[in-house]
Amino acid sequence: MNCRKCQSTDFVKNGHIKKKQRYKCKKCDSQWTENHKHRGRPLAERALAVFLYCHGLSMNAISKMLDTAPSTLLKWIRNFSNQHAHPPEPQTDAVVLELDEMWHYLKEKKQTLGLEGVLS
Ligand SMILES: [Zn+2]
Incomplete structure (x- = not known):
């Protein structure tokens, strides 16, 4: 045991x-x-719920279909996400700008971007 x-x-x-x-x-x-006895819904049912959610069905629709609370469904989706989904690796050549830096960046680049009339 x-x-x-x-x-x-x-x-x-x-x-x-x-x-x-x-x-x-x-x-x-x-x-x-x-x-x-194992409590809760079987794995197949939880997996089906996550599958339907990933294919665009709303949480309310799925929870009505499976006769469960939307909060329970959210818990299943979060558990699945924590177990299986990993954030993508950051790209090394990406330029990261703060929002206030972006303003200066766009002002400097306005001629090459064609934004002369938009940014004064
Ligand atoms: Zn233990």
């Missing part, structure tokens, strides 16, 4: 609940009982 959260084998008995032995993980303090 392993911890449900961190898969550690370092756990102790921690009393009984509803006549079942309860265990407590020494590493992450999570508690569980034997033959514990």
Whole structure:
């Protein structure tokens, strides 16, 4: 038997609940009982919700379809995003400008950009 959260084998008995032995993980303090039923929606359903969201369906529509709260759906999407999506590597040749710097930059470049009439 392993911890449900961190898969550690370092756990102790921690009393009984509803006549079942309860265990407590020494590493992450999570508690569980034997033959514990998994709570929450199955992975396939959560994955389907994220898939539909990524293809443009609104969160309200998906939550009505799957009979769940939009806040729950948002939690599934965030979890999926944290697990699978990584921000793109910044491009090394990109020019980063603050908004107030941008104004000066555009004033200097107005002739090459053709903005003589726009910026005075
Ligand atoms: Zn643990």
